[in-house]
Every structure is written in C-alpha cells, then in structure tokens.
Amino acid sequence: xxxxxxxxxxxxxxxxxxxxxxxxxxxxxxxxxxxxxxxxxxxxxxxxxxxxxxxxxxxxxxxxxxxxxxxxxxxxxxxxxxxxxxxxxxxxxxxxxxxxxxxxxxxxxxxxxxxxxxxxxxxxxxxxxxxxxxxxxxxxxxxxxxxxxxxxxxxxxxxxxxxxxxxxxxxxxxxxxxxxxxxxxxxxxxxxxxxxxxxxxxxxxxxxxxxxxxxxxxxxxxxxxxxxxxxxxxxxxxxxxxxxxxxxxxxxxxxxxxxxxxxxxxxxxxxxxxxxxxxxxxxxxxxxxxxxxxxxxxxxxxxxxxxxxxxxxxxxxxxxxxxxxxxxxxxxxxxxxxxxxxxxxxxxxxxxxxxxxxxxxxxxxxxxxxxxxxxxxxxxxxxxxxxxxxxxxxxxxxxxxxxxxx
Numbered sequence: 530x531x532x533x534x535x536x537x538x539x540x541x542x543x544x545x546x547x548x549x550x551x552x553x554x555x556x557x558x559x560x561x562x563x564x565x566x567x568x569x570x571x572x573x574x575x576x577x578x579x580x581x582x583x584x585x586x587x588x589x590x591x592x593x594x595x596x597x598x599x600x601x602x603x604x605x606x607x608x609x610x611x612x613x614x615x616x617x618x619x620x621x622x623x624x625x626x627x628x629x630x631x632x633x634x635x636x637x638x639x640x641x642x643x644x645x646x647x648x649x650x651x652x653x654x655x656x657x658x659x660x661x662x663x664x665x666x667x668x669x670x671x672x673x674x675x676x677x678x679x680x681x682x683x684x685x686x687x688x689x690x691x692x693x694x695x696x697x698x699x700x701x702x703x704x705x706x707x708x709x710x711x712x713x714x715x716x717x718x719x720x721x722x723x724x725x726x727x728x729x730x731x732x733x734x735x736x737x738x739x740x741x742x743x744x745x746x747x748x749x750x751x752x753x754x755x756x757x758x759x760x761x762x763x764x765x766x767x768x769x770x771x772x773x774x775x776x777x778x779x780x781x782x783x784x785x786x787x788x789x790x791x792x793x794x795x796x797x798x799x800x801x802x803x804x805x806x807x808x809x810x811x812x813x814x815x816x817x818x819x820x821x822x823x824x825x826x827x828x829x830x831x832x833x834x835x836x837x838x839x840x841x842x843x844x845x846x847x848x849x850x851x852x853x854x855x856x857x858x859x860x861x862x863x864x865x866x867x868x869x870x871x872x873x874x875x876x877x878x879x880x881x882x883x884x885x886x887x888x889x890x891x892x893x894x895x896x897x898x899x900x901x902x903x904x905x906x907x908x909x910x911x912x913x914x915x916x917x918x919x920x921x922x923x924x925x926x927x928x929x930x931x932x933x934x935x
Contacts, residue, residue, distance in 0.1 A: 539582070541735060543638045544571040545631055549585050549592050550623035560623055563592040570624060570635075572642055579649045581642045583622075589747060593622055599647040603639040611636065734897070737890045741883060748879045755872045762862045762869075769855045776848040783841050790834050797831060800824045 546567045550560040570585045570593065585593035595615045603613045611632055612623040626632040804820050 539573045539575045541571045541739070542574050542642075543635075544569055545635055546570070546627065547585075547631070547635075548625035549587070550625065551592075552621040552623070554620070563587070567627065568592070572638060581646055586743070594618070595622060597639075597642050597646050599643060599650055601643060603636055605632065605636060608632070613639070734890065734893055737886055737893065741886045741890065744879055744883050744886065748876060748883065751872050751876055751879070755869050755876070758865045758869055762865055765855075765858050765862050769859065772848070772851055772855055776845075776852060779841065779844055779848060783838070783845060786834065786838055786841060790831070790838060793827065793831050793834060797824070797827050800827060 547570050548567050549563040549570065551563050553559040553561055564585075564587045568585055568587050570583065573582045573584050574580075575582070581597045583593055583595045583597065584591065595613075595618060598616075601613055601615070603611055605611045608629045609626045609632055610623060611626075612621055614621045624632075624635065626635070800820060800823065804824065807820065
C-alpha cells in the first residue's frame with residue numbers, strides 16, 4: 530500500500546474540507562466526482578522552489594495536485610461551489626463546500642497565494658505565509674548579513690549599523706540620549722526573541738502529524754473493509770449449508786419415488802397377467818371390464834409418477850448447478866480469507882508505524898521544549914549582558930562629560 534506524502538520542505542499554510550470534482554475529459558461539460566465524501570484540501574508552500582500547490586488526498590490517492598501560477602483564476606459559480614483550470618494537468622477542478630464562508634475563505638487564500646506567486650515570478654522576495662517564517666527571515670536579516678546568497682541583506686545591513694552608530698554619537702550631544710539608546714537596545718533584544726530553528730521544527734512536526742493522520746485513516750478504512758468481507762463470508766457459508774440440506778432432502782425424496790414407481794410397475798404387470806388369464810378363460814366379462822378400468826387408472830398414475838420423477842430430476846440438476854456455484858463461491862471465500870489475513874497483517878504493521886510516529890512526535894516535542902527553555906535562558910543571559918553594556922556605556926558617557934567640563 531502506497532501513501533501520498535509531500536516533501537519535507539513543503540509546509541501546509543491553509544486547510545479546509547470540500548467535495549472534489551473534475552471535468553469530464555470527453556464532454557468538457559459534466560462534472561465527475563473525484564471523492565466519495567468531503568476530503569481535506571490544502572495549500573502547500575515549497576521553501577526550496579518558492580512554489581505553491583493545492584493538494585488533496587483521498588485514501589492513498591492524490592486527487593488534486595495543482596501548481597498555482599499567476600495566470601490561474603478561481604471562479605465562484607454558485608454560493609458553495611467554485612472551480613479553476615489547471616493547464617499543466619489539462620483539466621478543470623471543482624470544489625463543493627459546506628458553507629459559503631468556507632468558499633470565501635478559500636477564494637481569499639487563492640488570491641493571496643497567486644499574488645505571492647506573481648511576486649516570485651517578478652523576482653521579488655515572497656512574503657512567507659506564517660509568522661514563524663517572518664521571524665526567521667527577520668533573524669537572518671540581522672545575523673546573516675555577511676552571507677553571499679542575499680545581496681540585498683548585505684547592502685542594507687551596514688546601513689543599519691551606520692545608522693545606529695551615528696544615532697549614538699548624536700545622542701552624546703543632545704538631551705534625548707537615553708530614550709534613543711533604550712529604543713535601540715529594545716530593538717536589538719527583540720531581534721533575538723525568535724529562534725532560527727522554529728520554522729524547521731514546526732515543519733517537521735506538521736509533517737509527522739500529517740503522516741500520522743494519513744496512517745490512521747488508512748487503518749480505519751482497511752478495518753472496515755475486513756469487517757465487510759467477514760460478513761459476506763459468513764453469509765456465503767450459511768447459504769451453502771441451506772442448499773446442501775435441500776439437496777439431501779430432494780435426493781431422499783427421489784429415491785422414495787423410484788421405489789413407488791417400481792412397485793406400481795410390478796402391480797401393473799400383475800394386472801396384465803390377470804387380464805390375459807381372464808381373456809383366455811372367456812368368463813366373467815364384467816370382472817374383466819373392472820380390471821381394465823383399474824389397469825387404465827394404474828397406467829394414468831404411472832404416467833403422473835413419471836412426470837413427477839422428471840420434474841424432480843430437473844430440480845436435482847438445478848441443485849447440482851447451484852452446488853457447483855457454491856463450490857466456486859467457497860473458492861472465492863478462501864481467497865477472501867487470505868485477503869483478510871493479509872489485511873490483518875497490514876493493520877498490525879500500520880499500528881506499529883502509527884506508534885512509531887507518535888513516539889517520534891513526542892520526542893520532537895520534548896526536544897523542542899528543551900530548545901525553547903535553553904533559548905529563554907540564553908535570552909536572559911543576553912539581556913543581562915546588554916544591560917551591563919548599557920551601564921558601562923552610561924559610565925563612559927559620564928566620564929567623557931566630566932572630562933569635557935573639566
């Protein structure tokens with residue numbers, strides 16, 4: 530069983546529930562349901578390629594995998610339905626929402642993502658969709674100014690340092706020195722509040738949660754299918770036992786009818802012998818007529834028994850055919866049993882995998898908490914150092930002022 534998974538560098542930025550449809554490729558008019566029920570539809574952002582995708586998975590099958598381009602347009606066709614065309618996939622997707630508010634939120638997010646894609650195409654830095662990425666880019670802009678990958682950061686960072694330096698020099702000459710320096714210190718201190726590891730930790734946690742949900746859904750579906758096959762197998766066994774009992778009963782009745790037919794034939798032969806004897810003796814004409822009438826009745830009864838025997842024979846043939854069908858169904862039931870066994874093994878494997886993922890998620894959360902506590906401790910230390918530097922700076926300024934007055 531294969532599961533559809535996104536790249537580790539892709540992060541979900543928006544998720545909603547909707548019924549997914551695709552346009553009929555032949556008529557280009559009718560909608561074909563791609564999902565049996567409402568499924569999750571998410572926007573994903575690829576940090577390495579600076580691309581945005583709309584992804585929806587039903588079971589283990591990706592029913593929507595559309596890369597958003599600046600030329601795409603999402604059209605609202607009714608209060609709860611909207612559509613967009615994907616030229617790369619050569620199809621038109623449709624989404625049916627449970628409420629008009631959900632549709633409006635999806636349209637607003639589509640416009641926002643399309644604007645971000647247009648900025649990427651125009652070679653402008655895209656605005657990350659989450660606050661964690663904003664804080665990460667802010668730290669990178671202050672701490673990685675000497676990196677060769679961002680020329681804009683290299684050009685703007687020395688200007689910031691020159692600005693801080695000139696403001697501190699001018700503060701020594703004016704009366705508003707303390708307020709400007711306090712503002713600069715707060716700005717520098719706040720720049721250390723966000724950790725560069727937050728975005729990667731959040732991305733890995735969201736990926737683990739997504740895979741955990743996918744495995745739980747697949748496990749529930751396989752368990753439901755196994756129960757259905759068990760019920761069907763039990764029904765086949767019950768039908769087989771009933772047909773076997775009916776066949777045995779009909780076989781017993783046929784044997785009894787064959788015995789009765791043999792007895793009627795024997796009695797008819799005896800009556801014929803009596804008639805021949807009576808004709809030879811040429812006596813008792815009335816008795817002969819009675820015997821002939823009785824013989825005719827016996828002959829009619831014999832014909833009826835033969836017809837009944839033919840009907841029962843046909844019924845036996847039909848039961849034999851049904852027995853052959855039942856044997857074929859038994860073969861199919863054995864195949865279903867083997868499939869049930871495989872599904873049970875697969876369920877056990879999925880349970881183990883879910884437990885492993887939950888354990889990994891717990892470990893990640895614990896490590897994340899430890900890192901946060903360590904960052905808070907470092908932040909306190911840094912704040913103390915900055916305060917000490919500020920006090921030293923104040924002392925230096927007071928000394929310079931004393932020397933200038935003297």
